[in-house]
Amino acid sequence: MKAFIVGVAICILLVMFLLFIQCYHELKIQQINLKYCTDECSSTAVLYYYDNYESNHLDGKKIFKEHEGLKGIKATINCYLNVNNDLNFVDNKIFKDKVHYKVYFFNGNGECNVYQDGIRERSFNFVFPYLYKDELLKYYKCISEPNVVVTIDIGKYYSNFFTTEYDIIMSSGYEYVN
């Protein structure tokens, strides 16, 4: 009987260990998916900019069509993360928080516009090269060309076994090199 109890105890321990591995691997897969999503968001947003024939005041500088870029970012997030139009996860047990995204448009004319969830938050002037510090991930990046930086926060990861203490965040910048 003693051997049987010990055996069952080992079985339960192994099952717990296995569940932990499964949850942890799922978290890593979601992080990689989010990384690809942010990459795609920034590369989509950088495609839309004013041409010379649309505006006579560009002087060869790259100015982004921010409202078009934001539309592209939202559509990309909807597809990759499978969220609804309000950026809430639908029928998802591992992510329950709302998705937030922050976009920095570093325009060629030295004006940077910051958008939080598609709404303009603030704008400031800068001079190339500019040392950008990400608000959520605290990393530094040198901005030497017109650039779009997208940071997406999908909230905490809830599993049956553990919940992350931190939010899952990824950031990506796409640079337009002249």
Add this chain to the structure above:
Amino acid sequence: MKQFITLIAVFILLMSILIQIPLEMINHDNKIAIMYYVNNAKEKAKQEGYYTEGILKQLKKELSIKMKCDENSILIDDKTTTITKYRQNKYIKGENIYLKILVPFKNIIAADKFYKIDESNRYFVLENVTTSEKLGTKQ
């Protein structure tokens, strides 16, 4: 003798859990590889304007080697963009390049035959969307 029989009974249960742990690691590695190949194909499609036959063939070949499955068992959804999309001056929803791929994923449970679990028709589904960078020529 009683102890020996108990040990055998527990050992069979233990083995099925023990061999599941390395299988989890292999499956995780395979999932990352699939995502990597699909992302590479997406980048190529971005340049070409759509998923050409060559891109899809190359993707299927890479996935079939990695997953050790037949190329025909990898399914591409009908909604996948196979018509050329061009770079636009503004965001147009219909001008996206879309891909949905279903990769057969067997061997999820190590002792499936022991537990009599049917593992056929299980797929790892991936979908992504991208914007075309292909420039159209003016008439």
